[in-house]
Amino acid sequence: MQETALLNMVPRTSTSKGANKLLRNNGYLPGNIFGKGMESISIAVKKDEFKKSIKEYGRNAVFKLVDTNNKEYTVMTKEITVAPLINEISHLNFQLVSLSEAIKQEVAFKIIGTEFLESKRLLLNSHVDSVPVSGLPHDIPHELEIDVSSMNSGDSLLFKDIKLPEGITSDVDPELKIITVKGLKRQEVAASE
Template identity: 25%
Template sequence: MSDVNVLEAVVRTEFGKGAARRTRRAGNVPAVLYGHQSDPQHLAVNAQEFAAILRAHGTNAVLNLVIDGTPQLALTKSVVVHPIRRYIEHADLLIVKRGEKVTADVNIVVTGDAAAGTLVTQEATTVSIEAEALNIPESIEVSVEGAEEGTQITAADLSLPKGVELAVDPETLIVNVITAPVVEDPEADTTETSEAAEGDDAAEADAESAE
C-alpha cells in the first residue's frame, strides 16, 4: 500500500450524538465507511491528520485507511463541517478498489478576464464526473479570457483530463457572459434630491409669505 494519505482508523462501538461528541472531544472525527455491499463500518480518524489531507487534496481525497491494522482504500464522499467553529463534525467514506470508476463532484475554477463591459456569472460551481478513484482531478479550470457578451460555456465545453468523463447533462450551463449592468452615479442622485428639496423649501416659503 502507498504511504500517501495513510490514515489510521479505529472501529467505533458507541453510536449516537453523545458518542459522536465524545469522539470529537478526543480529537477524532466520527466517520462511516460503506460500499461494495458491505455493512457500514463506524470509524474514528484523527481530526488533524484528516483535515490536513483534505487541505492538500480536496474533498475527493482518496485515503489509505488502516483500520485496526487492516488496509482499506476509501474515497472521501462527504464531509460535514460545523458552520461556525469550522471543525469537521462527520465524514462519509466510500470503499473503492484500484482501477474502479467512481462518480464525484469536482470544483470548477473560472480563470481569465472576459471582454470589457461584460459580467461573468458562474451558474455551476461543481460538475459531476466519472473517473478512476485514484485519478479524480482536484478541480477543472474553464477560461473566459476575452469572452464576448452572449458567450455560454456548458459542461460539454469543459476540457477534461484523460480518463475523465462527464456524469451530467452535457448541456448543463456552467458559465454565462452577459452585459455588465450600468451603475448609476450616486452623487448625481444626491444632487438631484438636494435640488428638489431646495425647490420644495422655496415653494413652502412663498406660500407662507402669501398667507
C-alpha cells in the first residue's frame, strides 16, 4: 500500500488565460478537482511541491489536497497537461476518489534490461506505452515493470505475460502485443560497424 502525499492548494477565483498565466509565473499550477456528483473545483497547487511529490510518490499517487480552510480532498492525478514548446506542466486535473472504491487508472510500462538487448544487437519494438487497470486507489501501481534482458530475436511479450500486482485487474485483451524483439539485418549490422 502506498502512502498518501499531502499538497496544499488555493482556490482559483478566475480561470481566464491571463489569470492562469499569472499563477504559473508565480510558481503555481492551475488545476481542477472533479468527481462523481460534484461540480468541478478550480484550484492551484505549488509547482515545485507537485513535481517533488510526483517524483517521490509516482504518477499514480493518492494525494490529500488541503485548502486554506483545512478542508481535505482525497484525489488522484487524472491528467497532466504539458505545454509542448517549453515541455513544462501547464495544467492538472485531479479526480476525487474514495479509498474503499475501485477506480480505473492508466499505468505506464517501465522497460528494464534494454542494455542486454543492445549488447546482442537486438531491437526492441514497444507497441503499447500504458494500459488501463482497476483497483483500490492505494493499490494502483506507479508503473508496471517489464524486464526484457532475457528476450531474444523473434520473442514477443503479450499482456497475459505480465503479472499484475495483487488486487489489480485489467480488461485489456490478454493477447495484446506489448513488446517484440527483432535482430538487425546483416546490412544494418555492417552499416553500424
